[in-house]
Amino acid sequence: MRLVSDEEHSAARAFLVSGMVWMAIGTTFGLIGGIALAAPDAIRNVPWLVFGRVRPVHVNLVAVGFVPMVLIGAGLYLVPTLLRTRLYGERLAHVGIWLYNAALAIGAIELARGHTQAREYAELTWIPDVLIVGAFVALIISFGGTLARRQEPLLYVSVWYFGAALAVTAALYPLGNAMWNPSTGAVTGVLDAILLWFYGHNVVGLLLTPLALCAAYYLVPAITRAPLYSHTLSMIGFWSLLGFYTHIGGHHLLQAPIPVWLKVISVIDSVMMMIPVLVVLVNLWLTARGRFGDLFASVPGKFVLLGTINYLIVGVQGPLQSLPAVQRVTHFTQWTIAHAHLAVLGFTGMIALGALYYALPRVTGKLVWSERLANTQFWFVFLSVTAFMLVLTGAGLAQGHAWINGETVYRTVPMLSPYMMVRALFGVMLVLAAYLGLYNVLMTIYRGKPVAVEAAEGSVRKPATA
Amino acid sequence: MRMTPALVLVGSVVIFTASVFAVIVVPWQTMAHQPSAAWRELSADELAGRKLYIANGCTYCHSQFVRTQDWDLGMERISQPGDYLGLSPHLLGTTRTGPDLAQQGGEHPDDWHVAHLVSPRFTRPQSLMPRFEFLGQENIRLLIAYLQGMGGRDADQRVQRQQEWKARAVAAYNAGADENVKWLHDNVPEGWRPLPTPYPATEPSLQRGAKVYQDFCIGCHGPVGDGQGPAAPYLNPPPLNFTTLRRNLVDGKYIGGILYYQIMNGITGTAMPYFKHELESAKIWDVSNFIAANFIGFDDSNTEPAGIDASYEPLRTQKPASGRWRDHGKGDAP
Numbered sequence: 001m002r003l004v005s006d007e008e009h010s011a012a013r014a015f016l017v018s019g020m021v022w023m024a025i026g027t028t029f030g031l032i033g034g035i036a037l038a039a040p041d042a043i044r045n046v047p048w049l050v051f052g053r054v055r056p057v058h059v060n061l062v063a064v065g066f067v068p069m070v071l072i073g074a075g076l077y078l079v080p081t082l083l084r085t086r087l088y089g090e091r092l093a094h095v096g097i098w099l100y101n102a103a104l105a106i107g108a109i110e111l112a113r114g115h116t117q118a119r120e121y122a123e124l125t126w127i128p129d130v131l132i133v134g135a136f137v138a139l140i141i142s143f144g145g146t147l148a149r150r151q152e153p154l155l156y157v158s159v160w161y162f163g164a165a166l167a168v169t170a171a172l173y174p175l176g177n178a179m180w181n182p183s184t185g186a187v188t189g190v191l192d193a194i195l196l197w198f199y200g201h202n203v204v205g206l207l208l209t210p211l212a213l214c215a216a217y218y219l220v221p222a223i224t225r226a227p228l229y230s231h232t233l234s235m236i237g238f239w240s241l242l243g244f245y246t247h248i249g250g251h252h253l254l255q256a257p258i259p260v261w262l263k264v265i266s267v268i269d270s271v272m273m274m275i276p277v278l279v280v281l282v283n284l285w286l287t288a289r290g291r292f293g294d295l296f297a298s299v300p301g302k303f304v305l306l307g308t309i310n311y312l313i314v315g316v317q318g319p320l321q322s323l324p325a326v327q328r329v330t331h332f333t334q335w336t337i338a339h340a341h342l343a344v345l346g347f348t349g350m351i352a353l354g355a356l357y358y359a360l361p362r363v364t365g366k367l368v369w370s371e372r373l374a375n376t377q378f379w380f381v382f383l384s385v386t387a388f389m390l391v392l393t394g395a396g397l398a399q400g401h402a403w404i405n406g407e408t409v410y411r412t413v414p415m416l417s418p419y420m421m422v423r424a425l426f427g428v429m430l431v432l433a434a435y436l437g438l439y440n441v442l443m444t445i446y447r448g449k450p451v452a453v454e455a456a457e458g459s460v461r462k463p464a465t466a
Numbered sequence: 467m468r469m470t471p472a473l474v475l476v477g478s479v480v481i482f483t484a485s486v487f488a489v490i491v492v493p494w495q496t497m498a499h500q501p502s503a504a505w506r507e508l509s510a511d512e513l514a515g516r517k518l519y520i521a522n523g524c525t526y527c528h529s530q531f532v533r534t535q536d537w538d539l540g541m542e543r544i545s546q547p548g549d550y551l552g553l554s555p556h557l558l559g560t561t562r563t564g565p566d567l568a569q570q571g572g573e574h575p576d577d578w579h580v581a582h583l584v585s586p587r588f589t590r591p592q593s594l595m596p597r598f599e600f601l602g603q604e605n606i607r608l609l610i611a612y613l614q615g616m617g618g619r620d621a622d623q624r625v626q627r628q629q630e631w632k633a634r635a636v637a638a639y640n641a642g643a644d645e646n647v648k649w650l651h652d653n654v655p656e657g658w659r660p661l662p663t664p665y666p667a668t669e670p671s672l673q674r675g676a677k678v679y680q681d682f683c684i685g686c687h688g689p690v691g692d693g694q695g696p697a698a699p700y701l702n703p704p705p706l707n708f709t710t711l712r713r714n715l716v717d718g719k720y721i722g723g724i725l726y727y728q729i730m731n732g733i734t735g736t737a738m739p740y741f742k743h744e745l746e747s748a749k750i751w752d753v754s755n756f757i758a759a760n761f762i763g764f765d766d767s768n769t770e771p772a773g774i775d776a777s778y779e780p781l782r783t784q785k786p787a788s789g790r791w792r793d794h795g796k797g798d799a800p
Contacts, residue, residue, distance in 0.1 A: 036594075036596060037563070037594055040586070040587075040593070040594045040595060040596055040597075041587075041597070044596075044597050044599075045597055045599050045600040046600070047522075047600050050522055050523070050596045050598075050600075051523065051526070051527070051596050052522045052523020052524055052525075052526050052527070052596070053521075053522060053523050055523055055526050056523060056526075114521030114522060115521070116520060116521065116523070117555055118520040118523070118525055118555050118557065119555050119556075120526075120560060147471050155469050155470070155471065155474070157469075159474075160469055160474045163471070163474055163475065163478075164474060164475075164478040167475055167478055167479065168478055168479075168482050171479070171482060172482070175486065175490075181554075184554045184555055185555070186554045186555030186556070187554065188550075188551070188552050188553060188554040188556075189499070189547070189550040189551050189552060189553055189554075189556065190497070190547045190550050190556065190558075191493065191494055191497065192553075192554060192555050192556035193556040193558045194489070194490065194493055195490055196555075196556065198486075198489055198490055206482075235467060235469065239477065239481075242477070242478055242481045242482070243481055246481065246482060246485030246486075246489070247485055247488065247489055249489065250489065252560060253558070255531070255533035255534060255535065256531050256533075256545070256558055257531070257545055257546050257547040257549075257550075258493070258547070259493055259496070259497060262489060262493055265488070265489065266489075328535050331533070332529055332533075332559075332560070332561060332562035333561075333562070334561075334563075336560065336561065337561065399562075403535075403536075403538045404535065404538070405538075406537065406538045407538055408538055408539065408540075408565070408743050408744045409538075409539075409562055409564060409565040409566070410565060410590060410592070410593070410744060411744055413563070413564070413592050413593060413594055414592045414681070416563070416594070417594075420594075
């Protein structure tokens with residue numbers, strides 16, 4: 001594999017492989033952090049492995065690395081396919097991948113060394129920030145050129161989501177990281193919290209979610225061989241996502257000293273988020289109506305199906321937990337950690353893995369090396385994210401109710417212990433899943449059997465556009 | 467509606483820009499940027515400590531704002547926007563795995579923090595915080611400077627009180643074991659001194675007390691109550707050796723009231739924190755019984771004046787001349 005190849009699909013392939021590498025490294029750091037919470041003296045006095053440094057490495061490698069990179073990799077295959085052209089600027093997309101990888105590598109090392117902006121989801125320092133914005137600019141040019149050279153006049157919904165995710169992220173990222181302040185990457189005072197949570201929640205809402213929906217809108221019709229249920233619903237889902245998601249960051253600060261009207265907006269729009277979630281799911285599930293068996297019969301399909309089910313759970317939970325009466329208990333607790341894992345891993349992460357296994361044979365021309373390994377990975381990911389959700393939600397409720405009952409934080413620390421141990425155990429399972437996936441991808445590329453030509457063409461059938 | 471590239475692009479950008487205006491620019495322009503009464507500039511040391519706090523991700527487990535519903539913390543003040551003026555980045559936090567630190571300044575003296583940062587379990591046996599010994603002495607000093615500034619001017623008053631009482635506590639300790647105990651006793655309000663523990667030191671009470679002792683006290687006072695817990699080498703004055711209380715009973719027969727008061731209120735200036743937020747009354751009496759029975763070798767529990775026995779208490783046995791409840795631990799009626 002040359003560094004900057006012009007071979008068709010080579011950029012998509014590079015994004016997929018890179019994403020899986022970051023999944024392996026990112027979940028490993030997650031496990032180290034999980035172990036620290038279960039057994040704080042297991043690793044002692046190793047500065048770069050202290051929990052407070054491991055955690056941002058984990059969060060950034062999975063939420064900025066693994067999930068979006070795999071989804072962009074899949075998108076770089078899906079979007080040109082939908083537009084009936086090949087990707088414009090394959091080399092430019094390769095430049096994007098190297099900028100992106102360099103940003104994550106430098107960023108992770110910087111975080112481990114204690115160089116951080118200390119703002120959740122925006123920890124990466126200025127140089128990685130610049131590299132990431134550069135990567136997105138490269139991808140936007142590549143996407144724009146593909147769009148301009150398209151043979152297909154109609155834009156399928158996946159294309160909207162892909163384009164919007166790239167365009168909005170290119171604007172959101174410099175703003176949220178306050179890149180005009182290179183030394184801090186922040187503004188000052190409470191405003192910094194407002195800006196950060198505008199950004200932090202939009203990373204999920206305007207980058208991960210649209211990229212995941214781009215893949216889901218392609219995979220569900222393609223795997224079930226059914227036309228998309230409704231063009232109108234796709235539009236409602238798309239525009240309402242943009243309209244509501246952008247206002248909800250304030251629900252992280254409901255008990256913080258920010259203006260009350262901002263809290264009101266954030267709660268109302270959080271509740272309104274039910275609309276884009278439910279509309280998209282109704283659209284996808286009615287598309288697959290009567291053919292859920294087809295989805296579950298294929299590895300990409302089952303990942304996507306479970307991803308959409310998790311989207312329902314996380315998309316109903318989110319609005320509910322933005323309500324002040326609920327947050328009174330759940331705020332500041334492990335409940336929020338459960339929600340974040342369900343959103344990033346359970347929803348977008350699972351769809352990313354589905355998109356990976358769908359796109360992989362098509363961008364490598366080789367059959368997935370081991371279906372059985374891929375299935376094992378599915379069950380490991382599914383079980384571990386479900387366990388994270390249940391265990392951390394339980395821990396969060398226990399903490400929150402204890403505090404409301406007047407217990408001090410110190411008295412609630414020991415009761416976290418059993419939850420943290422179970423979470424660390426399932427963390428081992430997830431890390432195994434990540435390495436199995438990476439192994440499978442590498443073996444597919446280097447040892448996979450070639451896809452028969454007819455089969456390949458048959459299976460890249462474009463899903464019906466509206 | 468036909469979704470053209472122009473529509474998707476322009477629509478997304480317009481919505482995004484409008485949102486930025488509504489939820490970022492408007493608050494930016496309309497919020498009052500006034501300091502609160504407690505706000506003050508951070509010193510150079512405090513800023514250096516803040517950098518260490520940032521570098522080591524303390525913010526992922528420690529929040530820095532007191533919410534309206536935080537009555538569990540017993541805080542005297544809800545956080546205000548003016549508390550955070552000029553701080554960049556903000557460190558409000560989103561998870562409270564450890565305690566909130568918005569008003570940490572002056573809660574403990576510096577030496578408590580040193581022991582706590584070297585190993586959190588030295589001072590707080592059930593903590594799950596990582597050790598920060600690797601920071602080294604100088605960085606630990608800077609980090610503590612930052613912690614002691616949390617709460618602004620309010621914190622400064624508390625820190626000053628810690629320092630004043632530390633000078634007296636150290637002087638008392640240096641005067642010798644018995645002088646030290648006398649000083650400690652003299653600083654307990656008169657009414658609390660000739661007061662026996664009102665609850666009997668039954669076996670279940672002692673077991674409950676042992677649990678409280680292990681969860682809260684053992685790191686400083688040690689497993690045998692001699693003040694030689696793992697935190698002791700870092701603390702000045704060092705933790706009390708309970709056995710020195712045996713020859714310093716109040717009126718030759720009382721110690722329960724003193725134990726209760728000191729556990730409840732702590733001894734400001736020393737590493738002994740107050741526990742009234744964390745331990746209910748019965749738990750403080752139980753651990754007092756445990757300390758008295760095991761480390762002092764004398765307990766005054768359930769002696770007169772004891773008032774009307776609480777309904778759960780076992781019937782009292784006759785008090786022997788020695789002043790000890792010979793059957794303490796059994797709780798059986800004669």
